[in-house]
Amino acid sequence: MSTQLDDEKRQLKSSEIPLHPRQPNKWLHFAARISFVLGILLQIFVITGGALWWHGYIGMVVRPDTARNSRTFEGRQPSPFHPPALCHPPLPAAVTLPQPSLASIPFSSASRRLRSFLELTMLTEDIDGLTVGVVTPDGLFFDESFGQLRANETHRGSKKAPDTDSLYRIASISKMFCALELMVLKQRKILDWDDPVHRFLSNFTYNTDDWGQHLNGEGQASSFQKASPITLRQLASHMSGIGRDFPPISVGSWPKMGNISVEINTRESTLKSIANIPLVVPQYSSPVHSNTGFSLLGWTLTAAANTTSTYADLVHRDLFEPLNIGSSFNVTAENAHRIVVPSTMPQLADLDLTDVDNSSEGQYSSLRDLAKVMQTFLVPSRAGSLLSSYSMREWLRPLHAFPDDMTEMGAPWEIRKITDTYGRPRRWYGQGGHLRVYQSKFSFNPDAGFGVVVLMTGRYSDAEGIALKAVQIYQAAFDWHVAQITDMLYGGRWVSEDQKSEATTVVLDGGLWLVKMVLQGTDVFKTLEGPTPISKSYGLWATGRTDEFRIGIGRASPEANCFPFVASFDPLYARKAPIDLILFEGVGSGRFMKVPSADVTLTKV
Template sequence: MAAKNLPYTDYRPPIKHNFNFVIPRFLRYIVIVGVATLCLFTPFYFDLQITVQRRGGSQKLPEVIKQDTRCKPHLPSQLTLLQSLSPSDPALLSHGRALDHVVRNRVAKGDIDSVVMGIIGPNGILWSRGYGITRANETGALDSPNENSIYRIASISKLYATLETFILRDRGALTWDDPVTLFYPNFTYKPYGWREHLAREEFGASSSEARHLEPITLRQLASHMSGIGRDYPSQNFDDWPHVPPSFKSPGNSFTPEGTYPQKPEILQAIAENPLVAPPYSYPIYSNTGFSLLGWCISLADAALNGNSITYAELIKRDIFVPLGMNGSSFLLSKEQAKHMAFPRNGSEADYDMTDAHNSAGGQMSSLSDLAQTIRALLNPEGHRLLSRYSLREWLRPLHVFPDNLTQVGLAWEIQKVFDSHGRAQSYYAKSGNLRYYHSQVSINAELGFGVVVLMAGRFSDSSWFTKRAIDLFQPVFEHKLEETTQNLYGGKWVGNAADGENLVTLVVSNGSLWVTKCIINGDDLLDLYTGGTPLTLWSTGRLHEFRVAVGRAELNSDSSIGCFSYWATFDGFNSHGAPIDLIYFSAQSHGLSLHFPSANVTLLRKS
């Protein structure tokens, strides 16, 4: 029955009233005053008694940590690789049952033929379930989908085009800022806007055509920042707003039905039309741009290796085979066809989107295969597809929308989700939609997990399932990372008494790692720098290495400054050849040692 209290269920408990007894009026006042007093003072009592009951002892938290601190750095994401989460973890099982309840209720509405979804960690699938009927187009079929069921993933294909571009960049075949003209010397577009394009006589042709063409680069193509329109050549309906029933909205125009335009037609359409907006203005979602990206990287690979292969062969060679993605392809083999999920309506599974469009939306994959990709991004040491440099570059936004919610990266559709501490967690996602296939992949690199949803049917919002999965599972991964961090670093660290007084106390609170006491060679550094206010530790991205976020005392509490006073003051100066804000840990036979190298101090954790 616990699931009834979870968000997004349709269950509403009945309201029950009992009028079988009457409380005298004076007793009502006593009860009301008593309850109000209890409500008023209980929070203060518990606020004063907040403690941390983890390794390192029971520690009362300073008042500043309990406050809504404006800048709360994330805990070290590298520690997610040290966690021992498994599919049998009680918290995962419990939250999985809750999600199962929510999904079953939604699938029962009848507009979803099948859906399979999973929660992925750095070491593989932690939870997965399949619902509905895999081959909904067959009479009498009853089997539900599983991890190996194959779906068309539509625009999730764009992630693989981007991944391949990074792979080729790491090999020296190209750079992200290479212009399209490096691969297609005759590539061009109209250098003016649509207002001028539709009124050529008013503006005059000669001055417009003499304008300089700003370069369109691979980076712009992958981030939808090139300004190239959605689907070229554009469909034209002179009877608009009356359009054919099959064309429900501009967002549904990319579909396997019909004859696909090929490279010459597409390049000509780009040349004949103005851009939607100048390059680097803001993202304009462009299937055409990703088709063009696929052509360019295929040419870059051919120049590097001396032989030409198709885009599909390129992705198979560099991604599918190394990751063991046996269910992924652009055309189904006989063996793969046995595992294909079919919607009740339509026959999109059989379409060949051709090499001209495969990089934009032609791929088919399974939950198991997509999980391998997520593992490679969460645990690059286990899969050497990308350099760590490229991975850090990829998991970054390139455009921030003014909604305080969404951003765009290289293929990523980034969404903020606030965690238990009111801090934004970034989910790097990519969705894919055809008429009857809908999918989404979403990754939280800070907490070390991802969500995959593959779906067939009329219902098109795959993010509905992703949101519910994140709501239920994110707290599990938050808690696990906090527990891991506290167990590794939390507690009192003391030095050799002969070296003078040295004491550092660390605690995980409010989602960050805090220094609550720092006495080095007898000097109280917190008192010296912040008047006693605790400071956070920022991971450098290297295992066991941190910088103390000292900031500027007069600015740290200014809510309008945010994190600026901290990141702007790192690495101020050195002492004994090391930065004064550096703290790191090293593994010894007895466990970890804490090093404060700028003071030549080493500390051990007090048991």
């Protein structure tokens, strides 16, 4: 049986026909010369044609009857970051499968590579302290710290390194916690995404003028239009149009700067600035990173919770205590020994941003704290999670796509598309933090099965680059693990007890494929496509439920890509079940495939 399955896998991977050796004859040398000349001409043709195609003078046409498993496409690649590929079924999300072992060779090798990279980075860059973690649903998979806990001290004993529990200022990662608080209150039905700010802050107004009107004195400052309110969703996604930092810092004149004027940042002065200064762009036009917007969101959430306490108290109650984490908004006698201090601007270590800016950038957290939070994001169904799986799926969505085909904005997610081992872009949801000499990055992808946390002090500011490198190093190992587990659980040859039904499934190119299915003596491929089926395989799409898949009946094409699959799911029913539904049950040698629409159960052989 295994030999037959191996043969089918090889047929999918290659259609090469073995060449049988022949005895040389008198025409051999002549044929060799002709082949050489033809080879040169072919190279010229390929190079010239490729250049013309790349510059758009000719197109590459894909025949519909060969499009299903082809990776070719028509026209020039739209992006240098990830070339387009025909829609392939994704493997089950890594977080739904058994977790990998750190001792396995791909993961131990990845850990060594990441450790070497971090050591080299410490040697070549101006970094005071660095803590990096790779997180899976089971917890910290990789955990290393470098440098100094208190880089501003020179006395003996000051060389102590930070560790998993050391507290860094996480700057804008505070915004992620503010958005999490919003989701918690939404889940409790205290508020909704699209509630206007003025529902909770009755005196809130904003300036609806455009800048031309404003500068010419033609507008109506502080007017409020109910037709275009500023909402909680807009604040959480930087889509409100409110400026970056209010009250703004004035430099007097430009480009030769005059006297710098800084107004004290209070709640009252901030609300006054929002009321008087026009928006950078109209709401939902384009993201504008707004610290002020998240300060406003923090005040709004506190008001919505109907509490007289501060935002910090609200987050302690709703987030820190249930998660049992030691995050804070200020330095205390209890946590002072854990605070990471940079060598330059050490005064930032204990700067209290107060309730005015705590929700925007005032939080301290450790790797252990952030790893606990990330675990609940990866698997919201785990015990102790603050959000339901439904809420998490709702939260992990882009709200704006930038024209670079690589970055997107969520609420508050800074989303980056990173290609996996198979060249397909995956959305990594994250939040970065930058407060002068404090840098941080929190990034994860549930489908990939892991996330990365970077906490850093010093002049070197590329925490994003370190996180990206960690993802790239570990991605291949996690992709390998998912492919192996998927093949073990769902790949193989399946046969019914009466031998009238059989199916063959294989894991190939990052997808699970159905390459043969006969039910009650009827070839399913012929039923779907006629007596001479074109398709060599159909993708099995994981639904997100354990052991449940749908057959991707739609035909992929460069023009439509994934849309045909979306349109063809759940097409017809038989025996009260959709005909494209495939279920798996059992463990080990007692593994079964079920096709409810045909009332067929097949055993793995």
